[in-house]
Amino acid sequence: MLSKKRPVLFIAISLIGTGIFLLIPYVYVFIASFVKRGTGGFAGFDNYREVLSNEAFMTAMSNTARFIVVCVPLMLVLSLLISIYIYENPRLGKMLKTGFLVPMAIPVTSAVLMWRFLFDDKGIINGILESLGADTVNWMNTGWAFWILVLSYIWKNLGYSIILWLAALSSVNPSINEAAKTDGASSFQRLIHVTLPAAKNGAFVIIVLSVLSSFKVFREAYLVAGEYPDQSIYLVQHIFNNWFRNLEMDKIAAGSVISSVILIMLILLLQRFWEKGGEER
């Protein structure tokens, strides 16, 4: 009997933690999204209707989506290329790896301070532009803000992706690559037909983690630009933050359910695609 219980016992602690801090609140939020604020009565889909017709919410959603669409592929390709280089040049790679990992060790607040120094109206970059006689740019209050956020996200998370890619690459049986060499495949052909398909499962994890971490870039956006940043970096969490201040729990609940459903669907879709794709004849 104990043998059946044992696995459950092992995961019990984290299961309890997940239950208390994630699952139960999620169920609560789901219920709350159908409840009228103040009266506590059943609201039907009113909350959802209100949220979906809220212009700020839609801007935040589309900004977040745009951020994911730009960042995730960019991050994947960039980190893959770097990790392949490190993988094939292990000696030089060791130094590079450390270099790419440093940003991860820097606390967000310190990093943000650095970004401010760089991109402030009277920051370093504008200083350089000025000394060159060029026009200064209002980095944080124009469309540039989005790209600065992309840059900071990539800079901060590149090392993590590289490590994950390296783990995926090193799980590929080296003799498969050697077989491809003797079969006459060029290094590009090997990468496309042999290495990447073999590292497929690793790649899935990396994509999912990148999507999730790109959701968290709010910290940087918030700390650099404050509560009401340029419209281009107004993210989902900004609006949640504002609703929270106004105690608009109904909207928060509906908004959370919508964004979590989108995220879950995105991951399931990816998974479907992954199981079917990548197989050659």
Next chain:
Amino acid sequence: MAEIKIENLKKTFRNGVEAVKDFSLEVADGEFIVIVGPSGCGKSTTLRMIAGLEKATSGRILLGGRDLTGVDTKDRDIAMVFQNYALYENMTVFGNIAFPLKVRKESKEEIEEKVAKIAQVLKIDSLLQRRPKTLSGGEKQRVAMGRALVRQPKLFLMDEPLSNLDARLRLELRDEIRRIQKKLGATTIYVTHDQLEAMTMADRVVVMNKGMIQQAASPEEIYQRPANPFVAKFFGSLPMNIWKAGRKIYGIRPEEVVFSQEFKEGWHEARVLEQHFSGNSWMAATEAGDERVLLCSDRRIESMTVWLCFPPESVHIWEDDL
């Protein structure tokens, strides 16, 4: 197909280990060479240097007259079969065999035709749409061979291709590899640690130990005239009896030791220590003076003492210069 000439090949690893000290060999067109030796003797490293997967410290390899020094593996026009099959899991059997043709941009029709033909030779034509993970070990190794054979490379390299298979399958595939190799006339270098595999398959056996070639000769010659005690001990299902006397080393195979259960004038008296039944004969360990002597008998030896005779024509003699 082509002949290959290897001149003074050497490999010293970065940690100072001399894996291959001096390897020279000429292989004729269509010849089947088996490199055999204990693990760590440098046989796999030699094969990998021929394939270009390992860079030689010095020496030259000429394939069909072309110097391969500095030539990339993919441009060497060789094919290799690996011990762990190294199949592409994301492709079907067809895709695996077709891969070397695909990367050479051959036409679709040509690929279909060649794959079908080689699949027939290897008896895997019914498996073409399957994926590697659904195949048995023997089937996987056939697919790996198909992938290597499909484009008729100049040279065919095999790195212990049968080591992961069970004994019966090994026997079966051994014959089949030889049959296909003869049919295609493929110049082949085959690496194994199994002396029986070497004996039964090779046109010529190359015995290696400690990074050096000990002897390169036909299986018969290796067995009948081993160049040194190492080769003598390595071959044969029972290790050769070897002993030193003065500056010479003597050896005789257990099956060639003559014995009598009755006293014979001038024969060596020996005590029977233990006996094992091995199917078609008995193997007995005896002790004559200080030397242990193995011998074969068709029935169990009943007496505790036997008298041994070593026919001079069966005794190998080497100078003790090791």
